[in-house]
Amino acid sequence: MDPRKQRSQARLYAAALGLAADRPMSELSVTQIAEAAGVHRSTFYEHADSPQSLVEAALTAELDLLRDALMSDRSDAATSLDTVTRGVLEHVLRHADIYRRELSDGGGALHAMLSRHFRGTSEALIERGRVAIDIAVEGTPRSDVTDAAARFLADGTVGLIDGWLRLPHPQVEQFLRLYAALLPDWWPHRPAV
Template sequence: MSDYADAREAGTPGERLDGRVARTRAGLREAVLELAAQRKIECVNAAEIARAAGVTRATFYNHADSPADLLAAVLGADLDRLTDELPAHVPEHGAQKYEVFQYGVRTLATHLNTHLAVYRTGFAGARPSPTLVTLLSERYARWLRPFVAGQDDPQSAPARLRAAYGDTVLDLYVMHAAYGGVGMLVQWLRDADIDFEQVVQVGFTVLPPFWFGGYAPPERPAP
């Protein structure tokens, strides 16, 4: 036993409990990531995760309702940590909006590459993991919303629809873009011949200029 572990065990009952909870959470995190890299999370059961983490099924259910919920919590925490590092406010200037958007997309790529085995496994085959699709789509939509909500051209299509129907149209815009973007990610992870830079560039051309305050990114020459 390490000196650190000795010190923890010698602490107060509350400190010892906190230490055990932290170790349990870490073990469950490692176990669910390891198993989700081998099979779609929908095919993994709680007993397998508990066994890999060295805990009981009862302990597993003290921390999660299901393997899918546990994986979504683990990956969601990583996504939230990365997105918290993004600028707090979307700039008004179109070119600056575009730069923030680029940075955000590459931040997402960092997350995907960190957990590449999990996503490749989850997106393999004809039916991608609904857990992973929903996780990415909802997080992506949450981040996208300020880009369309903050545009201020009253003649733009989003502004006219928003004036007619209210803010609910924003959710339609962002969810359409989010699920479409995740669809491209699924294809990227399925096809080894697709480079992530292709996903980035196609994504920028698919989104209309109003996402960036009317700014149209310059077209990149074909290689």
Template sequence: MSVDVRVQRTRTRLREAVVRLAADRPVEDIPVADLVRAARVNRTTFYQHATSPAAVLSQLLYEDLDAMRADLIAGFAASTSPPRAIWERSAAAMADHLDRFDALYTAGLVGHRSATLYRLLVDHFATTATTFLEQNPALLPPGEGPLPWRTKAHGAFLAHGTAGVVEAWLSQPSPRDHALFISAAVEVLPPWALGR
């Protein structure tokens, strides 16, 4: 089913406006009044699309991250590459995503200013890592608890560490070195995640 042109136009306006505004301050600090003014829509129209500026931004970023993860997961399943190469491809895709939305991630994550962006990235990384580990259970180290729990716990561990690498990389001056991000994102992984 196709989306009505007016609905799509409003959604585009809201997304473009929230990206512009979030480049200057954390999305949690953007009042609805500022967003509707920047998007040239009224409050009623806004609330037909979202509950908050953070919801608009999250929807936009999740769509980009979900598409990226779908490509990576398809690559995981079809790949005969070693785990390290898969993690490197994943980190390269993330560096590209961070570049596309550089100003808003810098405004929100440098100095820990946006819990919304941090949580969004942790959710993305946890889902991606958990999916990778579900497809490669032999990588998990032995330990207590059932496999599904250990997969989830190890995925969460990897997610929070990767979010920390993102924050550290964003604190570097622009333009940022992708090779530095990729190297750091892979080198902080524990040996078991790299198949060692």
């Protein structure tokens, strides 16, 4: 992407996240975001087709940086996953107003986005051999078990984040203790302390 387009994208992302912190994504308009970013409406459409997709793209871009760091981390899987999970939780807290509103007890717009992202990360770790799902279920192909396990972990993680954000003062360590206690044995993690 050329530098001019990158600058426009950064301004649009910042404007979209700033506005979405104050109101539901469904109430955002292209005009509001373009004006807040200091760009023309046509520039908006070079980066997204709707305000919701722009907010999701801005959040996903931050999560992608965390995933990239995880994939290049040469620590053992449990250490790498602890580091990236902390990063994800800090990301969620930075955008807590958006996530609280848009996760909306499993039916919100961001539930599916987070689930897809977490599932994609799990699948990448499995493909690279950093996570092994050694579960056999009679009559179920191994690939279906692996897919189900990745989906189960992704949706469960999003549900836990949703509940955690509804606490009066969510703390990262509090989440990590509960998460470690709930994670299945096949997922690399540090035991709950």
